[in-house]
Amino acid sequence: MPAPPAGTVETGEFSYPVATPRGEDSQEQANVEVSRPGPIGDGYIRGIRRESLAYQSAKRALDLAVSAVTLTLAAPAMAAIAIAIKLESPGPVFFGHERLEKGGKVFRCLKFRSMRLGAHEDLQMNPVLRRLYEQHDYKIPLELDGRVTRVGRFLRRSSLDELPQLINVLRGEMSLVGPRPIVPEELHWYGRSAERFLSVKPGITGAWQIQGRSRIGYPDRTLVELEGIEARSFWTDLKILLKSLPAVITARGSL
Numbered sequence: 001m002p003a004p005p006a007g008t009v010e011t012g013e014f015s016y017p018v019a020t021p022r023g024e025d026s027q028e029q030a031n032v033e034v035s036r037p038g039p040i041g042d043g044y045i046r047g048i049r050r051e052s053l054a055y056q057s058a059k060r061a062l063d064l065a066v067s068a069v070t071l072t073l074a075a076p077a078m079a080a081i082a083i084a085i086k087l088e089s090p091g092p093v094f095f096g097h098e099r100l101e102k103g104g105k106v107f108r109c110l111k112f113r114s115m116r117l118g119a120h121e122d123l124q125m126n127p128v129l130r131r132l133y134e135q136h137d138y139k140i141p142l143e144l145d146g147r148v149t150r151v152g153r154f155l156r157r158s159s160l161d162e163l164p165q166l167i168n169v170l171r172g173e174m175s176l177v178g179p180r181p182i183v184p185e186e187l188h189w190y191g192r193s194a195e196r197f198l199s200v201k202p203g204i205t206g207a208w209q210i211q212g213r214s215r216i217g218y219p220d221r222t223l224v225e226l227e228g229i230e231a232r233s234f235w236t237d238l239k240i241l242l243k244s245l246p247a248v249i250t251a252r253g254s255l
Helices: 053-088 119-125 127-135 150-158 165-171 184-197 220-230 234-249
Strands: 008-010 015-017 038-040 043-045 094-100 106-112 175-177 203-205
Touching: 053 106, 053 150, 053 165, 053 175, 053 234, 094 184, 106 165, 119 127, 165 203, 175 234, 184 220, 203 234
Parallel strands: 175 203
Antiparallel strands: 008 015, 094 106
16 A cells, blocks of 8 residues: 555555644643644644543543443333334434544544435435535534424434433544544544544544534534634533533534
């Protein structure tokens, strides 16, 4: 396999542009190692923060504990949702959408299926749907998407369609808190900060979620996600989890 061109990083699935060094800078404080420097917004910060072992261990323990308990408690509700999906339309209960995880690897982000069978193929073949998809930051609003079932509309508005992502958390593909997983087509919005964005696990909730979700589109979403990555800590994760509950209950920014 030929080497990637200068100024890119190859992840095994694709290559993406990264920042080039801008000279010697001082290291980040608070047990943060500095890797390849890169931009955030219009200004440069010193480097990519690498979590300490203590933070990684505490974060993983929180992910496992909360996900296991929530899946256990939510099992009856998830069973009822699965039955409702099967009664309304043929097809699988779950849908695995290809998203990017830490390091740029592609994984299947799990959701309860909210669309009729063949919806993904319709998106690829229908130029009108494709244009709507791209214009609305790679997600078609509910009121414009005829592929969504009645059960699916309820699941989307309540965010219950995302419950299966707790399985992704148990697998280690996602975390409870982090930037939302994106499709490969979205990565260009991060430009030379793509490496920074892909330096952490994607999350079920995060800075973008609590600040309005779909009400914040690109390029503003880029800044929100990158700033959330830079500010991450165990206590910040706990605060985001607590703030996410009102956002879900009120369906703020949901599509």
